[in-house]
Amino acid sequence: MRRKINRQLITIAILATVVTMAMITVVFRQLLQQQIIEDLKSYTGLLIKADLYQNTDIYVTDFKSGNVRITWIDNDGNVLGDTDANQDYMENHAERPEFRKALTNGEGVDIRKSETLEDNTYYYAARMEDGTVLRVSEAAQSAWKIIFSALPGILLALVGMIGICIL
Numbered sequence: 001m002r003r004k005i006n007r008q009l010i011t012i013a014i015l016a017t018v019v020t021m022a023m024i025t026v027v028f029r030q031l032l033q034q035q036i037i038e039d040l041k042s043y044t045g046l047l048i049k050a051d052l053y054q055n056t057d058i059y060v061t062d063f064k065s066g067n068v069r070i071t072w073i074d075n076d077g078n079v080l081g082d083t084d085a086n087q088d089y090m091e092n093h094a095e096r097p098e099f100r101k102a103l104t105n106g107e108g109v110d111i112r113k114s115e116t117l118e119d120n121t122y123y124y125a126a127r128m129e130d131g132t133v134l135r136v137s138e139a140a141q142s143a144w145k146i147i148f149s150a151l152p153g154i155l156l157a158l159v160g161m162i163g164i165c166i167l
Contacts, residue, residue: 010162017161021154025147033122036140037109040124043068044136048128067138073099075131093135098125102133119145 047070072081077094079087093099101108102125110123125135147154 014162017158021158028147032140032146033111036122036138037124040068040122040136040138041107041126044124044126044134047136048126048134067140069137071135071137073125073133073135075103075133080132096123096125096135098123098135099133101125102127102135 068083070081070083071079071093073093074080077092077096077099079090079093081087082090096110098108098110101110106127108123108125112121112123113119119139119141121137121139123135123137125133127133
């Protein structure tokens with residue numbers, strides 16, 4: 001009888017631990033996405049307030065920093081400048097969701113997954129007073145990729161918690 005109760009308690013402990021970790025994973029994923037979007041929003045706001053994009057002696061490419069990509073787009077979707085590519089060879093951005101939302105609502109957000117890298121690219125776009133759109137984006141590992149890289153530690157914690165429950 002005692003063994004049956006112990007097995008049931010261990011089973012409950014395992015299920016509780018797995019459910020808790022799953023819930024933490026979902027919350028972590030949401031928080032990660034919110035933080036990246038808020039950071040991009042802050043970068044964009046700073047660039048717009050600095051009003052540097054209006055200075056003809058300064059180009060968007062001068063703002064290149066780390067993973068962050070900045071794209072300046074006219075209201076027809078034509079790229080006026082980009083930190084990572086030559087705008088003369090870039091396709092029209094009029095159909096990009098974040099660009100359309102920025103034109104309509106003043107700001108737009110989109111997250112797209114790279115099929116080749118399996119990473120997410122986060123986009124934040126804001127319409128400026130002159131009608132052009134400044135878009136800032138950043139590639140980041142997907143939350144699932146981060147969690148899977150942490151899987152050995154998670155499993156070790158799981159085994160430790162189960163061990164404590166068994167004792």
